[in-house]
Amino acid sequence: MNQIPLTLGEKIGFKKQPRGFSTRAIHAGQDPNQWKSHAVIPPIVTSTTFAQDGPNEHSGYQYSRYKNATRNSLEQCLAALDNAKYAVAFSAGVSTLTAILTTFESGDGVITSRGFYAGNFKILDAFSKLGVKVKYIDFTDSKNLKQALDDSTKMVWLESPMNPSMTVLDIQLLSEIVHKNSKAFLVVDNTFLTPYFQRPLELGADVVAYSISKFIGGHSDIIGGSISTNNKEFYDKISAYQIMIGVVNSPFDSYLINRSLKTLSVRMEKHFENSYAVAKFLESHEKIEKVNHPALESHKEFEVAKKQSYGHSGIFTFFIKNGTLEQSKTFLKALKVVICGESLGGVETLASYPWLMTHGYLKDEEKIKAGVTPNLIRISIGLEDVRDLIDDIENALKSI
Structure with a gap:
């Protein structure tokens, strides 16, 4: 077998990409045998409701806000790309932060930075009025994080690279500080790099968040967001709030994102x-x-x-x-x-x-x-x- 040429990243000295990413992007969650038609491309299931054999006797599908076959296919693929067990797709990138904060109680704390995506400030300011305590720190000095953590801290929210400064934070170092000094979970917004170029769960993060509208969607024609995690308790809570709040992808948007993942x-x-x-x-x-x-x-x-x-x-x-x-x-x-x-x-x-x-x-x-x-x-x-x-x-x- 001829040697495969090095990627640009490998030539510069970045980590070597393990085999299999493109295969998962094309096939994960999209086995044709799951459909009676054996369609190679997951069908766009637009039905909002599904026939039941009797009261609460259903195939797993009741109402499309709860569960939709096209969205399920997407979520399985998104999880596979982050080497995660679970993924939840949302109607917008900002919905990821909103959904997480909706599970908080008054007095729960968040540590983040003013150097991150500016749209998050409005969301955090709104929840601070409901009793969520928000601390803004400079993550480039890891001592600031250690000092900011306390018993109320429930979440640390990072971006790396940061938007728009392009500052790169040491995710593994910061995750070790969070887990050693608190019971908080660490979320990394990985929108800029996608799971192709960076997989924060491998570096110790508990949750990865994306604005799918950006590189994952890749064609400036989709609004969406997603979360990936290996934490079953977190997944159950967030997926329940996804349904409750109704911030779900439409079947057509789910189809478009699945299409985009194949060329990611x-x-x-x-x-x-x-x-x-x-x-x-x-x-x-x-x-x-x-x-x-x-x-x-x-x-x-x-x-x-x-x-x-x-x-x-x-x-x-x-x-x-x-x-x-x-x-x-x-x-x-x-x-x-x-x-x-x-x-x-x-x-x-x-x-x-x-x-x-x-x-x-x-x-x-x-x-x-x-x-x-x-x-x-x-x-x-x-x-x-x-x-x-x-x-x-x-x-x-x-x-x-």
């Missing part, structure tokens, strides 16, 4: 190859102050990223040298191939401006604390010809 590995490799090439170009450009891409040797946590990940995706940030708000806006408006827009992880390249977009509702001092400055650009590199992307970005930089 090849898409993520291409995202990585393209983003790495663009990041290297920007790093050498005279008008760029700094590039935050975890696969670059210049990244502060380069060694941590290599230790815990299998590579990187298409998302990174860069700073325009001495850039002002107006210069950043001029640059974004000058782009032709790259689209200025919200979100990330699609096949098309998207550039966003956190200062006015994702973090726009925060006060300026809060933005700065979150690592967001007027010269910061976040870019999600897609699957276009990388030469077209570099040419487009180079031309846009000439306008400032």
